Amino acid sequence: MKHIIFAILSGLLLAFGWPTYGFPVLLFIGFVPLLLVERHIRLSDIKWKKWSIFAYSYLSFVIWNFITTNWLQYADVFGASFAILVNSMLMAILVVTYHSIAKRATVNISLLFLMCLWMAFEKLHLGWDFSWPWLNLGNGFSEYFTWIQWYEYTGTFGGTLWVWLVNILVYKLMVKYQHQKSVKDLKSSGIVILAVLILPIIISLTIYHTYTIKGEQVNVIALQPNIDPYSEKYNVPNEDIADMLLRLADTKINAQTDLLVAPETVFADNVKIKELENAYFKRKLDVYVSEHPNLNFLTGISFINFITDKELVKKQSNYHNSGFWYDDYNSAMMLNASDEVQLYHKSKLVVGVETLPYQTIIKPLIGDFMIDLGGTLAMKTTQEERTAFHTTNPNLRVGPIICYESVYGEFVTGYIRNGANVLAIITNDAWWGDTQGHKQHLSYARLRAIETRRDIVRSANTGISALINAKGDIMSSLPYDTQGALSGTLTTNEKMTFYTWAGDYIARIAIFIALFVFLITMFRKARV
Structure with a gap:
């Protein structure tokens, strides 16, 4: 029951962090409950671990996809169902793939893989025939655009990277707390999380208030x-x-x-x-x-x-x-x-x-x-x-x-x-x-x-x-x-931004890293 509650919580956090009604701070912790579920299952003795992880992940992502994009049904019920169910399935497969890597790699390497794999998936959604990038994480800040003025350098993949970095840091903090049960030892980790969360906003607000629109x-x-x-x-x-x-x-x-x-x-x-x-x-x-x-x-x-x-x-x-x-x-x-x-x-x-x-x-x-x-x-x-x-x-x-x-x-x-x-x-x-x-x-x-x-x-x-x-x-x-x-x-x-010149370079780097980690890790013997 705890796993189900955590899976539902992840779905709701992601959904209620989405524009135009949501508060995007929730995106920074949206994946944490689901990551905790994956870790608990990975370290347990239960059978059918991958299927269990897929089921809980699928539940989370169906909730997220349905709440944010159910409006598609007003155009076509079949199209809406296909988009919601298939996109949720693809997202769940990413978590299962991360699970396979996490059994064979260190915590930091496996989490790096997950972050890069997710960005590779978002890049895929921008290019393949079943393209549906509506829920790419960087889109989640569109109503809080004063937070992401640095998109002129990174594009929306900068937002995806930001979301995953904070989620990973919060997840590691939660795991650390489960082991230590001491708040004092967590202060340094908390300071790092706040810095990663707040500094990009400060930089963005500075850009926003100093940027001058010039031209004809x-x-x-x-x-x-x-x-x-x-x-x-x-x-x-x-x-x-x-x-x-x-x-x-x-x-x-x-x-x-x-x-x-x-x-x-x-x-x-x-x-x-x-x-x-x-x-x-x-x-x-x-x-x-x-x-x-x-x-x-x-x-x-x-x-x-x-x-x-x-x-x-x-x-x-x-x-x-x-x-x-x-x-x-x-x-x-x-x-x-x-x-x-x-x-x-x-x-x-x-x-x-x-x-x-x-x-x-x-x-x-x-x-x-x-x-x-x-x-x-x-x-x-x-x-x-x-x-x-x-x-x-x-x-x-x-x-x-x-x-x-x-x-x-x-x-x-x-x-x-x-x-x-x-x-x-x-x-x-x-x-x-x-x-x-x-x-x-x-x-x-x-x-x-x-x-x-x-x-x-x-x-x-x-x-x-x-x-x-x-x-x-x-x-x-x-x-x-x-x-x-x-x-x-x-x-x-008339000026071109760095992103206009470089495009989705963050996603391309992420694809390379994900592929590299996958190739050197999947042939290792499972650690757990």
């Missing part, structure tokens, strides 16, 4: 049309959507407006790329832009491209039962006074909604399980490079981040390396209703601002649209489920 000021408007994606979005012609957006824009626009931003796939009635120029809604937008010659209009749009040459069929191309192939795109489009239409195609896709993972293996086994959230049910086609949109203002270059892409730190740095000095996030968070989903998604945008030191304009279909500065402050916002337009001023930045 640009005037922006974020549109929030508040369209119901389940009953309205895919049934309204693009021409009517254009009229709505322009009416909203008229409430805020002036001669000094540089950038107008509309949400992801707001033009949801699939447009053939080759026929874009002749589309009636596009002509309406062109007229509006011509009436405001300084304006740059960035909007989300759904494209389709029919493939006439079979040699051009890609892995992400879709086969229609009528006998033809086509590419389906979730894209960002930039219009301005120039004749060039700039496009970017979303490249970090939502599993099961926009992409079928490992389709050559999975599709023959279980068929096509793509989740229908309205519109065209098809795999999206991506592009290799991040695109920085150029504008009529020579001082403004915009990185168009589409929805889920904003969760990926190193991915977003690609826009900066390609010249973006302001970031625009276009998204549609309406699938989850008024839950933690859209709140967490907005909160994570703060992390991208700090990592890259770029101001962000965020246009969300149903909200929350916001303007975020390079320190992570939300300068202004529109409430959820509200139609409107948000105007304000952003500041450009």
Whole structure:
């Protein structure tokens, strides 16, 4: 019973340390009860130790995953169940792997392995086909962003490292207390824990209060049309959507407006790329832009491209039962006074909604399980490079981040390396209703601002649209489920942060260490 209580406690501590409702200090002790359970089982004489550890770990992580991400069920129950149960299973496997190493290595080596293995797992979640980095530990400080201003040097993996260091130190303190039963002998360990906990916060607060945002000021408007994606979005012609957006824009626009931003796939009635120029809604937008010659209009749009040459069929191309192939795109489009239409195609896709993972293996086994959230049910086609949109203002270059892409730190740095000095996030968070989903998604945008030191304009279909500065402050916002337009001023930045230049270097070092420890340890005889 004690093991069950400790496992539940770990799950609750991790869950109630999570944004946007939680207090992240709980993350620093969240793994301790579970580590104590693993140690007790490892040193005991019970049978089926690995299965016991897996069961208790799985319980902890299901609690954490369910409380923090159960809002996925409002889009799709199967998708939510899969994400929660499978992600919890993978996390539990990490603890079992640590258990195997702990039997063969010293305490410090095995705990170092666990910390590095966890970061390797988080890095995997940023790159593989079943990508789901929502619960990467570094994301847990997004509401307490004044604590992690040093993310401009480390990215979110600096936060993961911080969480694990404190958990390990507290765990070792607990084990030491169990042996000594004396508080006096624990003072030095307690001082070290406080130092590791508090010093990064002090450094961050110093950075926050001394950092100066410098650059050219640009005037922006974020549109929030508040369209119901389940009953309205895919049934309204693009021409009517254009009229709505322009009416909203008229409430805020002036001669000094540089950038107008509309949400992801707001033009949801699939447009053939080759026929874009002749589309009636596009002509309406062109007229509006011509009436405001300084304006740059960035909007989300759904494209389709029919493939006439079979040699051009890609892995992400879709086969229609009528006998033809086509590419389906979730894209960002930039219009301005120039004749060039700039496009970017979303490249970090939502599993099961926009992409079928490992389709050559999975599709023959279980068929096509793509989740229908309205519109065209098809795999999206991506592009290799991040695109920085150029504008009529020579001082403004915009990185168009589409929805889920904003969760990926190193991915977003690609826009900066390609010249973006302001970031625009276009998204549609309406699938989850008024839950933690859209709140967490907005909160994570703060992390991208700090990592890259770029101001962000965020246009969300149903909200929350916001303007975020390079320190992570939300300068202004529109409430959820509200139609409107948000105007304000952003500041450009031409400098690259260390993280923008180096990326997830902490994770890469962790992968090397974890692999090294695993290889030299697993062939040893168990110590206990």
